[in-house]
Each structure stands twice: as structure tokens, then as C-alpha cells.
Amino acid sequence: xxxxxxxxxxxxxxxxxxxxxxxxxxxxxxxxxxxxxxxxxxxxxxxxxxxxxxxxxxxxxxxxxxxxxxxxxxxxxxxxxxxxxxxxxxxxxxxxxxxxxxxxxxxxxxxxxxxxxxxxxxxxxxxxxxxxxxxxxxxxxxxxxxxxxxxxxxxxxxxxxxxxxxxxxxxxxxxxxxxxxxxxxxxxxxxxxxxxxxxxxxxxxxxxxxxxxxxxxxxxxxxxxxxxxxxxxxxxxxxxxxxxxxxxxxxxxxxxxxxxxxxxxxxxxxxxxxxxxxxxxxxxxxxxxxxxxxxxxxxxx
Numbered sequence: 001x002x003x004x005x006x007x008x009x010x011x012x013x014x015x016x017x018x019x020x021x022x023x024x025x026x027x028x029x030x031x032x033x034x035x036x037x038x039x040x041x042x043x044x045x046x047x048x049x050x051x052x053x054x055x056x057x058x059x060x061x062x063x064x065x066x067x068x069x070x071x072x073x074x075x076x077x078x079x080x081x082x083x084x085x086x087x088x089x090x091x092x093x094x095x096x097x098x099x100x101x102x103x104x105x106x107x108x109x110x111x112x113x114x115x116x117x118x119x120x121x122x123x124x125x126x127x128x129x130x131x132x133x134x135x136x137x138x139x140x141x142x143x144x145x146x147x148x149x150x151x152x153x154x155x156x157x158x159x160x161x162x163x164x165x166x167x168x169x170x171x172x173x174x175x176x177x178x179x180x181x182x183x184x185x186x187x188x189x190x191x192x193x194x195x196x197x198x199x200x201x202x203x204x205x206x207x208x209x210x211x212x213x214x215x216x217x218x219x220x221x222x223x224x225x226x227x228x229x230x231x232x233x234x235x236x237x238x239x240x241x242x243x244x245x246x247x248x249x250x251x252x253x254x255x256x257x258x259x260x261x262x263x264x265x266x267x268x269x270x271x272x273x274x275x276x277x278x279x280x281x282x283x284x285x286x287x288x289x290x291x292x293x294x295x296x297x298x299x300x301x
Contacts, residue, residue, distance in 0.1 A: 006113035011152035142289035171279040183220030240276035
């Protein structure tokens with residue numbers, strides 16, 4: 001099944017063309033390539049040959065080559081670029097492939113889309129591995145398209161976008177880990193006496209304490225899951241930021257003795273609020289594959 005990715009870029013079509021057809025610019029935003037070089041043309045009508053490299057970690061990289069042809073200003077106002085690519089690298093699962101980019105101007109911006117497919121090597125083992133690799137490279141394409149959109153629309157440098165994505169990863173994953181731990185260990189497993197004491201001090205009857213503790217633990221687990229599921233959404237971080245001062249105030253009013261402990265609600269809640277604030281500060285400049293369409297729009301009858 002071919003890979004399809006589409007995104008709306010609110011930028012001049014000439015700028016989009018330049019950032020996708022100039023190797024020095026292309027390799028800056030496309031996660032799939034670490035280096036792209038054009039080979040000098042042989043004749044005016046020849047396709048543009050290129051070489052590419054992709055780092056796969058541990059000092060290793062995969063190299064390949066291909067050719068591309070482009071057409072600007074087609075009768076419907078669009079532009080297109082077709083390409084073929086292949087790799088003889090023994091570590092490359094991709095043997096050869098082909099695809100195209102299309103640039104379709106609209107009133108709202110430029111519909112930038114790609115569709116491509118490839119053949120794998122390594123026989124049945126390669127086909128099996130492709131069940132994992134194909135979704136990953138599709139995600140990388142979509143993530144890269146949004147990285148390009150941020151560069152052109154918001155002037156977020158591609159290098160900065162990666163840094164902000166890493167900050168978002170650390171902040172969001174840490175928040176999820178804190179809420180999951182607080183829900184599982186002190187509430188659902190240990191049923192810590194401090195948790196029970198705070199509930200009793202807040203006015204929860206003794207007969208309902210166990211049920212209330214279970215409910216709070218499940219709620220925190222659910223919120224940890226929401227932080228991960230709504231990975232690119234701002235509302236979980238806003239909920240953390242707003243709820244932490246409220247939770248701290250409630251404990252201060254009903255159980256002030258806990259603020260003297262070495263590990264206390266004040267320091268924990270401040271750290272959670274700080275992580276949420278950091279997450280919100282970088283979130284706008286973080287690329288997201290979810291902003292792309294992964295299937296073409298159905299044709300109108």
C-alpha cells in the first residue's frame with residue numbers, strides 16, 4: 001500500500017517549491033534524509049540526478065540515488081515533481097521506489113501532498129519488517145511536512161523544532177509518569193496512610209475512604225493516559241497547570257502538617273506545574289504528524 005501525506009501550507013508556492021527542491025533546504029526539514037546532493041546534469045533535457053544519505057544511528061548510514069523531474073505552472077495552476085529512487089546499501093530495506101509531490105494553490109494556502117511506494121529487499125523477512133517500517137516512514141514523512149509548515153508559516157527553524165520536540169517529549173512523558181506513579185503506588189497498591197489521612201482531614205467518612213482512594217488512583221491513571229493519547233494537545237498541560245495550585249491550597253487548608261515532610265505536596269505540585277508550563281511554552285513550535293491527512297480526500301461526483 002502506497003504512502004500518502006498531505007498538509008496545507010499557508011505560504012507562497014514559490015517559497016514552498018524552493019524549500020522542497022533545493023537540496024540544502026530540503027535536508028534541513030526532512031527527517032528521512034541527512035544529506036541530499038544533486039549530480040551535475042548531462043544535457044538540458046535530462047532528469048536531475050541526486051544522491052541521498054540517511055543516518056540510522058551507531059555511526060551507520062544508508063545511501064542511495066535517484067532522479068527527479070519537475071513541472072511548474074500546469075494548466076490547473078498546480079506544480080508537480082516526480083522522482084525515482086533506489087539503494088544498493090546492504091542495510092537498506094528499500095530496494096527501489098517512486099513517487100511524486102504536488103503543489104496545489106488554494107484560497108487558504110498551498111495543498112502540499114506526496115504519494116510514494118517502494119519495493120523491499122530481504123524477501124519474506126523484509127516484507128515482515130516492512131509491517132513496522134512502513135508506518136514509521138509514513139509518520140516520519142508527515143512529521144517532516146509539519147516541520148516544513150512551521151518553518152514557512154511560523155518561522156520556526158527546523159533545528160529549533162527538533163529541540164522543542166525533545167523538550168515536549170521530556171515534559172509530557174514526565175508528567176504522565178508522575179500521575180501514573182501517584183495513582184498506582186501510594187493509592188492503589190500501598191494505600192499509604194498519608195493518603196488516607198489527607199482524605200479523612202478533608203472530610204471523607206471512614207467508610208468511604210477506601211473507595212475514594214481507589215477512585216483518585218484510577219482518575220490519576222486515566223489522566224496519565226490522556227497526557228499520552230492527547231500528545232499534541234494543550235488541554236492536558238493546562239489542566240495540570242490550573243489544578244496544581246488548587247490541590248496545593250486544599251492540602252494546605254486541611255492537612256498543613258504534610259508541608260513539613262521531606263517529600264511534600266508543595267514541592268511535588270510545584271514541579272508538576274513547572275513541567276506543564278514548560279510543555280505549554282514549546283508546544284506551539286512542535287511538529288506533529290497528526291496535522292497531516294494520511295488519505296486523499298474523496299473525489300466529488
